[in-house]
Amino acid sequence: MTALGDYKRERIDALAARAGQLPEGEAGLSLTRSAFRRLRRDPVAITGAVIVLVFLVVAAFAPLLAPKDPVTQYLLSEIRPGTIPGPQEGFPLGVDNLGRDLLSRLIYGSRQSLLIGVVSTVLGLVVGMALGVLAGAFGGWVDTAVMRFVDILLSIPGLLMAITISVLLGQNQYALMIAIAVVQVPIFARLLRGSMLAQRGSDYAVAARALGVKKGRIVFGHVLPNSLSPVIVQATLSLATAIIEAAALSYLGLGDPDIARPEWGAMLANAQDFLSIRPALAVWPALCIIVVALGFTLLGERLREALDPKFRR
């Protein structure tokens, strides 16, 4: 709200406060700041944030943390049909069926899994938001056209859509990211458009219009920032789904074939064949996927409650 003077901002804040949107004692705090305040006191949200942070740190410093190279083969003499060496000196979690250190692969795998999750979500977010803003800001036939297109995308079940795109683009990590992103686009578009339509009729938007603020400024300066919270929540939750979806596509044989980049989903898919010999090979990557997805989900759910005025009591 930098464009308006303090005086006008106060007026609009007062309007919002009178509309019962800001609770007692938090008037004057922005929505984001009061939400952040509540998140900090919420043990569940903190748990989610810590999980996410730990994995981000592991991903960032993977080369320093990993004890071994993730693609070098060790202990090859001990690998025979039916036996894969378990945990031992130098290999805390043992090695996989090709003799590569499991712990190092998990650590390096966090890079690829998180990267796929983040890139595909950001991609879906950007495109989806562009469509949503287009529909929400212009209304009329633009809205109808955009939303029809979005409805078509929504009418294809997510996994089928991802498979379709993957087959089209071939097998590489970018295809994987795009495939997952395309599934997210219609969700973000619908969400933002709905939220913007709801905000357009709100008191502050009417007030801004009454004060003679230009349309573009109302849309980008007021309506859009205030419509973002459901989108932010969805993006956090999408990070979890994207990582799980990437694992599913890997399992279907549509993952990244580059062996230099270990990824949890591919590790898990590969380990299925050795489940009865060395279940740990599947359990560890599965656990990583579950914990990271859980972290993003906890954070997202609590973020939703923190940003939703309905829960502010």
Added chain:
Amino acid sequence: MLRFIVRRLLQLIPILLGLSVLLFAWLRALPGGPAQAALGERATPEAIAQYNELFGLDEPLYVQYFRFLGRAVQLDFGNSTQYGRPVTDVFLERFPGTIELTVLAMVFAIGVGIPLGYLAARRHGSFLDSASVIGSLIGVAIPVFFLAYLLRLLFAVELGWLPGSGRQDVRIDATRVTNFYVLDGLLTREWDAAWDALTHLVLPAIALGTIPLAIIVRITRASVLDVVNEDYVRTANAKGLAMATVRRRHIVRNALLPVSTTIGLQTGLLLSGAVLTETVFAFGGVGSTLYDAIRLRDFAVLQGFILMLAVVYVLVNLLVDISYGLLDPRVRVR
């Protein structure tokens, strides 16, 4: 109500048309186009030209599109390269299996999910409540195919309680009437065949039903908690209605509205989500067929199956909307 249904049916037309354009464009955009897809990577340019001429692929795009559309309306998607049979035949043979699987998965998810969600809400803050919240979070986060593998390893391979692959024991010579194996067994009074098909469904259905189960528990719980605080519940209590009556007529009835939409949406998703589960259990429904089509690049099957599944998905969603309109009169007006 009739007008509502007709309006919703009319809204389907642009969606289905759009879908057909997308899938048509998709097949055209594949590297090498449909000719390469059909003839393989080592096809000579002459063979490709011949193929294109034979199937009219050298004509303008819009002519091709309308021909594709005309065939699609008659459910003609050409022959599958891996089975050498019309795609639609393969679909009709496999789809009943997926429907059986989906129905059983939803029975499991609803049968366990609604009571569990309701109990969790009634004992808000209890151990059961926390356990169901945490359980439902993990249920959504666990990769389906991994869960399916664990179930198969434990109950089929290690314990041997239930069959771990296929739709029916190959030694059973069952009569096929509808391709719904359980139903066929019942219709022809081959009870052992029906029972065997049912046992083949149990493990995949549990694996497939986990995500909807987790979601239904969460929605039911949240929705009951919402409704309990409504004015009309307070009024019902204040006027001295028996606790059981308030619960049945006022709480459960209203709380189940959002749950019913979720159930519908999830059912639609399961029809396609079965790809992973069916693959693990080599189940022989549309899901595992799609998986084979991906591996063998059987584009006719991919295109036909995806289009037909999307149509089913859209129709299921339509049914959900209509039933929602029946349950909640307010929806019809909008």
